[in-house]
Amino acid sequence: MPPPDREPLALFDRDLIRARRRRFAAEAPRFLIDYALDGLAEKLQDIKREFPEIYIIGETAGVRPWMHGAGLTGRLVLGGTSDAAEQGYPVPDFIVDEELLPLAPRRAECLVSLLGLHLVNDLPGALVQIERALKADGLFIGVMLGAGSLQELREAFLEAESEISGGAAARVAPFADIRDLGSLLQRAGFALPVVDTETLTVRYDHMLGLIQDLRHMGWANPLSERPRAFLPRSVLMRAGEIYGKRFSDPDGRVRATFTLTWITGWSPHESQQKPAPRGSANVSLAEVLGSPLADPED
Numbered sequence: 001m002p003p004p005d006r007e008p009l010a011l012f013d014r015d016l017i018r019a020r021r022r023r024f025a026a027e028a029p030r031f032l033i034d035y036a037l038d039g040l041a042e043k044l045q046d047i048k049r050e051f052p053e054i055y056i057i058g059e060t061a062g063v064r065p066w067m068h069g070a071g072l073t074g075r076l077v078l079g080g081t082s083d084a085a086e087q088g089y090p091v092p093d094f095i096v097d098e099e100l101l102p103l104a105p106r107r108a109e110c111l112v113s114l115l116g117l118h119l120v121n122d123l124p125g126a127l128v129q130i131e132r133a134l135k136a137d138g139l140f141i142g143v144m145l146g147a148g149s150l151q152e153l154r155e156a157f158l159e160a161e162s163e164i165s166g167g168a169a170a171r172v173a174p175f176a177d178i179r180d181l182g183s184l185l186q187r188a189g190f191a192l193p194v195v196d197t198e199t200l201t202v203r204y205d206h207m208l209g210l211i212q213d214l215r216h217m218g219w220a221n222p223l224s225e226r227p228r229a230f231l232p233r234s235v236l237m238r239a240g241e242i243y244g245k246r247f248s249d250p251d252g253r254v255r256a257t258f259t260l261t262w263i264t265g266w267s268p269h270e271s272q273q274k275p276a277p278r279g280s281a282n283v284s285l286a287e288v289l290g291s292p293l294a295d296p297e298d
């Protein structure tokens with residue numbers, strides 16, 4: 001598919017993200033990937049439909065052994081970058097970037113995006129490309145970080161830097177709101193769109209442990225407009241103090257919030273359920289509720 005007509009705002013530095021993944025591939029934590037894979041298995045099993053092929057893009061490390069453990073029988077087709085092996089991912093079946101999906105139109109019956117879409121610069125365009133890659137009545141499932149993720153880290157950095165430097169730079173990526181994602185699925189042409197979230201709370205001995213995990217995942221301040229100078233040690237230490245004071249448990253460990261947002265949609269097909277036309281109901285709401293809309297004096 002040709003690239004979008006307009007040039008999207010380069011909010012994220014995707015070259016930096018890939019470079020960090022290459023550097024820290026062996027140390028990247030798996031807790032979010034494993035949690036997302038468990039959720040994906042549940043969703044596919046609930047649908048009760050066999051897919052002969054399942055295309056997966058995003059965080060594909062460990063996906064093949066997971067599939068066998070989940071009892072799924074479809075063939076996995078993994079997408080990845082040309083340097084996927086250097087980043088700790090399996091050798092891909094096809095070369096892909098979440099911002100440019102090279103699949104032929106109406107090729108995939110099921111396509112999954114794992115923890116990748118929250119770092120694309122043109123999310124509407126990515127969703128349009130995914131819908132076009134699906135066969136009629138094909139399924140898309142995506143999981144990404146959503147609004148509310150890392151809110152503790154964001155708050156601690158904003159306050160510490162404002163207090164010490166008199167201003168604050170953006171140091172935590174923005175994440176899409178659930179309402180916006182529902183609208184984007186509809187605009188991209190998906191039928192039966194569903195968006196839901198779940199909150200995963202991870203605990204650390206100190207804020208620095210969270211920052212290290214984010215760096216190893218390639219997610220530590222991936223913004224194109226990030227400050228190029230090193231963060232002053234005084235700001236970092238003050239942020240850790242604020243974090244520990246506000247977001248610690250009685251045992252002294254601190255909490256980090258990850259909001260996993262699941263987005264699901266189907267490529268339109270005539271067999272799918274459709275809402276009844278407006279005004280076509282033949283039973284009134286009053287009858288259903290058993291409380292006729294009548295004057296109480298009657």
